[in-house]
């Protein structure tokens with residue numbers, strides 16, 4: 543799970559591309575060549591409109607046939623599949639109301655999605671967690687999902703520095719009848735975590751969710767490792783950081799921080815770790831020239847998302863046929879080109895069990 547957009551953010555049936563002309567040159571990897579060949583065969587037999595009415599299978603099943611990982615079938619998330627997934631999520635009414643209220647607010651893209659909240663709640667239930675910590679509450683969606691499944695005597699320490707967001711969160715804790723389970727701490731999360739350690743609460747928490755300042759991930763993690771008991775779970779959001787972690791040309795402080803954090807996790811013997819599954823898409827990056835553009839794409843109109851693992855970090859690649867209608871600034875290149883785009887906003891999280 544991870545960096546978080548709701549369906550309506552990406553399911554719009556259009557594509558916006560910056561004013562720069564895009565270089566549609568040859569693919570950069572063997573993997574790409576093979577995949578493209580598969581796609582070409584599939585697409586040659588169907589025009590774009592026909593593709594839209596074809597079975598979901600052709601959109602979602604990809605054969606990843608590269609030397610490094612062997613031949614495997616990967617199911618990719620398309621908007622249609624994600625939409626289906628969301629229709630099968632059990633979202634309590636109170637969470638739906640909070641999500642709808644938050645959708646009008648600044649920063650609403652930060653909120654976890656219903657499927658992610660469901661996963662968090664389920665982890666808490668599987669663990670039989672009584673004591674939880676959330677770092678980065680915003681308006682309270684993920685924390686409310688957790689509080690709802692905590693037993694009556696359970697406790698969630700909710701760390702957030704923004705008092706305004708917390709006003710919304712606490713209103714919903716009240717409405718949901720879970721206020722008695724939530725210990726709201728307004729302030730810098732690291733300070734709150736240190737204070738919990740100082741009062742002797744090390745090793746007394748079962749579950750923690752990190753979803754705040756990226757440059758602080760390592761520090762949050764170290765503090766939470768003290769607070770969470772052996773066998774407890776720490777979930778970390780945004781570990782792909784919009785896909786930037788896998789792009790060597792992106793080296794801003796947040797990306798470097800998340801990248802270093804991911805690297806250190808792979809080697810960290812103190813935890814067992816896994817990556818969550820990509821569940822949504824948002825921004826796209828042209829790989830050929832690495833120029834960033836924002837795009838919102840309708841994946842049911844000819845795009846092909848797929849999953850490629852690069853080291854420990856899965857990355858999505860999208861192969862997109864660009865109809866002139868959707869990409870007017872590319873019309874000089876014709877309408878029949880496939881270009882490789884990299885999804886830079888996959889939502890991905892790491893789940894760790896403390897050893």
Ligand SMILES: C[S@@+](CC[C@H](N)C(=O)[O-])C[C@H]1O[C@@H](n2cnc3c(N)ncnc32)[C@H](O)[C@@H]1O
Nearest residue numbers: 652653654678679680684702703730731754755
């Ligand atoms: C991604 S949002 C959290 C979303 C939330 N988990 C949800 O599902 O709605 C990150 C939040 O972390 C908060 N935050 C960022 N840095 C922080 C810090 N140092 N201490 C406490 N909160 C922080 C931000 O104010 C923001 O509300």
